Amino acid sequence: MSEESKVELSGDSLSLADLVHIVESSDIASIKKTVSEIVNVINDPESSAKQLKDIIELDPPLSAKLLRLANSAFYGYTKRITSIQEAIVCIGFDAVKDLALSQKVSQLFDKYDKIRDYSRDLLWKHSVAVALFCKLLYRREYRELGENSYVAGLLHDLGLIVEDQFIPILFSYILEKSEARGTSLYQSEKEVLGFDHTEIGGAILAGWDLPDELVTAIASHHDPLRVGGDFAKLALSLHVSNYAVQKAGIGYSDMPRIDLPLFDQCRRQLNELAGSKINETALGLILEEVEKSISVMESTGWFSHGR
Numbered sequence: 526m527s528e529e530s531k532v533e534l535s536g537d538s539l540s541l542a543d544l545v546h547i548v549e550s551s552d553i554a555s556i557k558k559t560v561s562e563i564v565n566v567i568n569d570p571e572s573s574a575k576q577l578k579d580i581i582e583l584d585p586p587l588s589a590k591l592l593r594l595a596n597s598a599f600y601g602y603t604k605r606i607t608s609i610q611e612a613i614v615c616i617g618f619d620a621v622k623d624l625a626l627s628q629k630v631s632q633l634f635d636k637y638d639k640i641r642d643y644s645r646d647l648l649w650k651h652s653v654a655v656a657l658f659c660k661l662l663y664r665r666e667y668r669e670l671g672e673n674s675y676v677a678g679l680l681h682d683l684g685l686i687v688e689d690q691f692i693p694i695l696f697s698y699i700l701e702k703s704e705a706r707g708t709s710l711y712q713s714e715k716e717v718l719g720f721d722h723t724e725i726g727g728a729i730l731a732g733w734d735l736p737d738e739l740v741t742a743i744a745s746h747h748d749p750l751r752v753g754g755d756f757a758k759l760a761l762s763l764h765v766s767n768y769a770v771q772k773a774g775i776g777y778s779d780m781p782r783i784d785l786p787l788f789d790q791c792r793r794q795l796n797e798l799a800g801s802k803i804n805e806t807a808l809g810l811i812l813e814e815v816e817k818s819i820s821v822m823e824s825t826g827w828f829s830h831g832r
């Protein structure tokens with residue numbers, strides 16, 4: 526990101542539409558095509574391993590990153606994997622889908638940018654943990670695939686990246702305000718900008734040809750009770766995952782003061798909706814698994830700058 530392309534506007538003159546417009550022609554939008562293609566493969570029950578392989582192979586840097594990680598200790602595979610086809614056979618279609626998504630989205634977090642307590646490295650670790658948590662929630666508690674759960678976690682705080690990249694001075698002021706008062710970032714964002722990072726993320730992703738369920742969940746991850754109908758489950762699950770990961774202190778936290786009553790309400794609503802029994806024990810077991818994965822990923826360099 527060059528200095529000239531940074532756009533610093535005053536909080537008064539900046540509209541959500543301005544910001545979305547700026548992002549559309551930026552490096553952030555460069556991941557749009559591949560991400561939407563992979564998400565569409567995941568959501569299509571008829572999709573094949575060949576379709577996924579073709580999407581990945583059309584993106585050589587993604588293929589290279591994916592193969593490097595497929596050969597890392599994380600997957601513990603002893604034979605050297607030399608092609609995407611082989612990766613799909615060895616580590617599985619499901620694992621390659623997640624790996625392809627996470628590696629494509631990780632491009633957004635490549636820049637080392639520390640503003641007060643915030644950095645993209647910490648936000649990336651947080652996002653991966655939320656993705657893993659949300660996916661496990663679907664698989665273990667609802668016995669469902671939760672096709673959009675993993676990508677929802679990866680992309681849910683996209684609005685924060687947009688703020689740090691295009692309005693760093695305002696973003697620093699927002700961080701300072703939240704730190705001083707111990708309030709969540711979205712509250713300070715509302716005061717300073719008139720909108721928050723959930724709205725920024727939702728407005729950008731609405732133009733990315735992604736499932737509505739996914740965009741709605743991201744756009745309401747701090748206020749999921751307003752989502753009704755078929756989309757409520759993912760919105761509530763994303764909020765619960767975000768809460769659990771922040772409470773455990775994994776990566777960056779945009780909610781210094783955790784809203785326990787809201788979390789409890791979301792958990793109860795989810796149990797009614799999904800017929801699940803999400804309680805402290807269930808969440809603790811998922812968290813244990815997430816922490817284990819995060820620590821192996823950490824030791825294999827997933828979160829270091831220039832990954």
Ligand SMILES: [Fe+2]
Nearest residue numbers: 681682746779
């Ligand atoms: Fe957030």
Ligand SMILES: [Fe+2]
Nearest residue numbers: 681682767779
């Ligand atoms: Fe978050």
